[in-house]
Amino acid sequence: MKVRFSSPKKQNPDEDGGLPVRYGPGKRAVPKWKWYALVLVISTPLLFLLWRVGAALFFINAPGVVSLEKVSINSPFPAVVERIYASPGAKAAQGELLMRLEDPAVTQRIYVLKAELEALKAGTPAPSGSAPAGAAMAKVRIAEENVRYQKGYRDSIQSLFNQGAATRAEVDAAEDRYRQALAGLAEAKTSLLLLQSPDFSRQESIARNNSRIAQIEAEMKVLEERKGFFSVVSPHEGRILDVFTSEGQSVGGGAPLVLLGRPQSLTIMAYLQPRHISYTGEGEKVTVRFPGSISVAGRVSAAPEIAARIPAELAGVLGEGKQTLLVRVSLDEELAGHLRVEGLPVSVHLGFSLLKSLQMLSGDS
Structure with a gap:
């Protein structure tokens, strides 16, 4: 015997034995916008990943730092450091006494x-x-x-x-x-x-x-x-970046004593992924973004000739330890004094080019 479980209620759920049945509104009814919001939240990581991949392909950015022109002040002869007047981070005027030997x-x-x-x-x-x-x-x-x-x-x-x-x-x-x-x-x-x-x-x-x-x-x-050379003075106006000795220490002739940075002359050192080398021609226009949403126009000073590992503080989790192209960038605009800081992290935007990006993708494949 074949048993079938079927009910006429399936065809007409609003009637029962010829009598109309009225149902109240569902207690768990959810508005459609909540479903859309839930889908959006769940898909946010995927959307973020797609955005990062797309931005990396078509918007060429590179982390970088501000690099001041550096002047190394060395000992003129073997001596003993008697007194140190300079300290890292301090400003130094031209002719200011930094150290006495x-x-x-x-x-x-x-x-x-x-x-x-x-x-x-x-x-x-x-x-x-x-x-x-x-x-x-x-x-x-x-x-x-x-x-x-x-x-x-x-x-x-x-x-x-x-x-x-x-x-x-x-x-x-x-x-x-x-x-x-x-x-x-x-x-x-x-x-x-x-x-x-x-x-x-x-x-x-x-x-x-x-x-x-x-x-x-x-x-x-x-x-x-010769005793006149015992007074080590600053040859230029600048900022003390580092002091290599301590009082009472013996130093040899030519040994570095003080590292002086000149804020008047600076460059931007950008760490660019090697696959973006087509963007690094001499004179290529770039945009340097400083902290505080400040953007300054610049250009590539010269084609990169050195590959270096990106510093850990700039690399992030996935980029630490990777070899990058060291690109020197000069600024086309005058930079505010409070941004002339040695080692200040910046972001260098080398532009958007769909054609170059497609050529790069075809070359990788």
């Missing part, structure tokens, strides 16, 4: 020469032969003091070198100063022996003293001029 060997040498000069001048006009001998003995004492000082300085540098806090060049320089001090002591002792010899004449003593006085004065003039 000190060379202990120069200071000690000037002290020795002054003492020797005073002794020679005191002994030169003496009528008897004992004054030159006294001056020579004073020179010997000064030379011995210099030898002791240079020996202690050499030993301290050697100790720092053994601890990894000094360089081989500093050790060699200290050893050279010590040997020069020994040579000076030997010369002073020789002069004393000549003065004490019976056949030494007073005229020869005066001549030798005058010659030595002239040598000392010439050497002191050179050393005093």
